[in-house]
Amino acid sequence: MTPIWMRTTHRAVEIGFIIVLLFLGVVIVNESVRLGPTWGESGPQAGFFLFVLSIAMILGTLGVAYVNTYRTPDMRPFFEVPQEVEDLLKVGLPIIALVLLIPLLGMYVSAGVYLAFFMAWYGKFRWYSALAGGIILPVALWITLREGFNISMPMSAFYRSNILPF
Amino acid sequence: MEAFDLLMTGFDTLLTPTRIGFMMLGIILGLLVGVLPGVGGTTGVAILLPVTVFFEPVSALVMLAGIYWGSMYGGLITSILFGVPGNPWSVAVMFDGRPLAKQGKAGLAMSTGFWVSFFGAIIASVLFTFFAVPFAEMALRFGPPEMFAVLMIAFGTFIGMGGSPGKALIMIAAGFLLSTVGLDVVTGQPRLTFGTIELMRGFHFVPITIGLFGIGEVLANAAERYKVQIEDVTRAAKLGMHDITAGARAVFSNIGLASSSAVLGFITGILPGAGATPASFMAYGFAQKISKHPEKFGKGAIEGVIAPEAANNAAGTGAILPMLVLGIPGSPTAAILMAGVFMWGFIPGPRLFTEQPEFVWSFIASLYLANIAALLICLTATPLLAMMLRTPYAIMAPLIVVLSLIGAYAIQNAFLDVWLAVIFGVIGFILRRMDYPLAPLIVALVLGFSTEEALRQSLIMSDGSMAIFFQRPLSAPIMVVALLLFMLPLFRMFLRRYRRRQQASTGE
Incomplete structure (x- = not known):
């Protein structure tokens, strides 16, 4: 039995997207009505522009819904081979992990850990190459950003306890 | 002669060691991002924009613009050698460049591409130089209704030109709506x-752009890795003296086609909302139509390299003109450059020409x-650039991700923006897969504020009547053109129905 993500068609994803858009459209119409979608005392009220746009978005969505799910539905699978999903997760999940690490380890250390991990795990590099990458990247970034352009980045717990300069 | x-x-203003240095740095970076699949010129400019806040404005602008020009040249290398376009505007050159490479004429195709890119860009630069002032003078007479009408042309172009009009409309509305948050x-x-x-404080458009283009492209490439097999053709990337002269000769013997493609590209580029990608496709179609041997197209016709490359470089240059003169960018990259102009403390628009002539003219220079x-770099260093393609994916992808996140964070020192970039990366991946155009979203996001302002001011002037757009001598024709662009898909639909009915009645 093929897993569900392999049976999902373009049409199914499109339907999901349309539902999200319609929901957002309703939320925004609601917000624009709260702000006043019409003419105020001296000009258009704050909700006027929002109202026009949300209507445009809903019309566009209905048009796309008609064409892409009813007139000429795209029944190709969204993912063609399982390899796609696998590669996507292998690249995507470490990015999420990286963002979760930043508040704790700061931008520089997290970037180094992430590069080293990705090199060793996905790229099958030898451990010393990966380690070298993980050290060179944060140092190079720190020199360019901090010393070169004086741009501040989130710092690590090591920085706060004076172990590392970043 | 003014x-x-x-x-x-x-x-005079440009020729200082620092400014020239930053310009060269920009070009080299641009060539690199143009060559590397997965980072386009738009991403390169967006990622580096936050860094330039700390530069002196002229250096910042020439560096970012250098990335844009560099990526225009670099994109054709991968298109021709590997059939992997580094940028959307390098797709058209692939149709004939790739077959030429397969016939062992990669060197000729590339050097022709470089020469004609240069030729197109210089023609466009000359046009830019002499059109800028008259354009700015005309724009000085624009009031809010005229501005709004020109903005409508920009969005009309997105809807009227190719793709699904419904999807373009959704993307425009979504971009505007994101810009109104706050x-x-x-x-x-x-x-x-x-x-x-x-x-x-609203959404800043830089994290969103970085997400859609930077992270989004990393994810899109990850999912398509299983089918891209980059063969090692780095040896084919050598450009000999013979190729260089042959390329120049090829351009010279097609000088008419090159010039008309460049002018066509420049005009398309000026049209707000069109930009380099449609220009390159239009020029390709044009070249095929006027060719004496149209059947050779797609099988390695050198004209198929000349026309799109002349057009896309000219269009890239042209797209900057409305950005500087009107504050309306012609392409996503121009939109990011415009945000930069704001950040460096200037306001794009006709007054920039009178108030900051040094800034504007050193850019034109x-x-x-x-x-x-x-x-010069392309003709001498192509093998070096092609070697960059050997950078292992497991190093390249994390580097792009890290630089993207740094760019997203640096713009307002807000951690929320890092999440924003990641979320929009996922959204960008899905939108790309479902053929939603990303350019309208970015342009609308950048222009949201000025569009709403122009609309509100116009309506205040007219006491709420939409008729104001059609009553003023300047705004009326512009608005009519914009409306026609919006209607274009409807006309096309009726035309198709009419033809089908005719076929049905005569076909029996």
Whole structure:
């Protein structure tokens, strides 16, 4: 039995997207009505522009819904081979992990850990190459950003306890 | 000759070691991002924009513009050698460049591409130099209704030109809506913030652009890795003296086609909303139509390299003109450059030409120098650039991700923006897969504020009547053109139905 993500068609994803858009459209119409979608005392009220746009978005969505799910539905699978999903997760999940690490380890250390991990795990590099990458990247970034352009980045717990300069 | 004198002042301002240095740095970076699949010129400019806040404005602008020009040249290398276009505007050159490479004429195709890119860009730069001032003078007479009408042309172009009009409409509306999040400038009311304080300052467009283009492309490439097999053809990337002269000769013997493609590209580029990608496709179609041997197209016709490359470089240059003169960018990359102009403390628009002539004219001067530099680098260092493709994916992808996140964070020192970039990366991946155009979203996001302002001011002037757009001598024709662009898909639909009915009645 093929897993569900392999049976999902373009049409199914499109339907999901349309539902999200319609929901957002309703939320925004609601917000624009709260702000006043019409003419105020001296000009258009704050909700006027929002109202026009949300209507445009809903019309566009209905048009796309008609064409892409009813007139000429795209029944190709969204993912063609399982390899796609696998590669996507292998690249995507470490990015999420990286963002979760930043508040704790700061931008520089997290970037180094992430590069080293990705090199060793996905790229099958030898451990010393990966380690070298993980050290060179944060140092190079720190020199360019901090010393070169004086741009501040989130710092690590090591920085706060004076172990590392970043 | 006024323009010529101003241009000379521009060269004077530009010719300092730092500024030339930053320009060269930009071009080299641009060539790199153009060559590397997965980072386009748009991403390169967006990622580096936050860094340039700390530069002196002229250096910042020539560096970012250098990335844009560099990526225009670099994109054709991968298109021709590997059939992997590094940028959307390098797709058209692939149709004939790739077959030429397969016939062992990669060197000829590339050097022709470089020469004609240079030729197109220089023609466009000359047009730019002499059109800028008259354009700015005309734009000075624009009031809010005229501005709004021109903005409508920009969005009309997105809807009228190719792709699904419904999807373009959704993307435009979504971009505008994202731009309205935060405090309303006129009344000060919070809009679409749903009671949260973080959303009060609104979405900055840089993290969103970085997400859609940077992270989004990394994810899109990850999912397509299984089918891309980059063979090692780095040896084919050598450009001999023979190729260089043959390329120049090929351009010279097709000088008419090259010039008309460049002019076509420049005009398409000026049209707000069109940009380099449609220009390259239009020029390709045009070349095929006027060719004496159209059947050779797609099988390695050198004209198929000349036309799109001349057009896309000219269009890239042209797209900057409305950005500087009107504050309306012609392409996503121009939109990011415009945000930069704001950040460096200037306001794009006709007054920039009278108030900051040095800034504007040194930029125009840099058009000439940057293209000369890019051509020289390409003709000499192509093997080196192609070698960059050997950088392992497991190093390249994390580097792009890290630089993207740094760019997203640096723009307002807000951690929320890092999440924003990641979320929009996922959204960008899905949208790309479902053929939603990303350019309208970015342009609308950048222009949201000025569009709403122009619309509100116009309506205040007219006391609420939409008729104001059709009553003023300047705004009326512009608005009519914009409306026609919006209607174009409808006309096309009726035409198709009419033809089908005719076929049905005659076919029996």
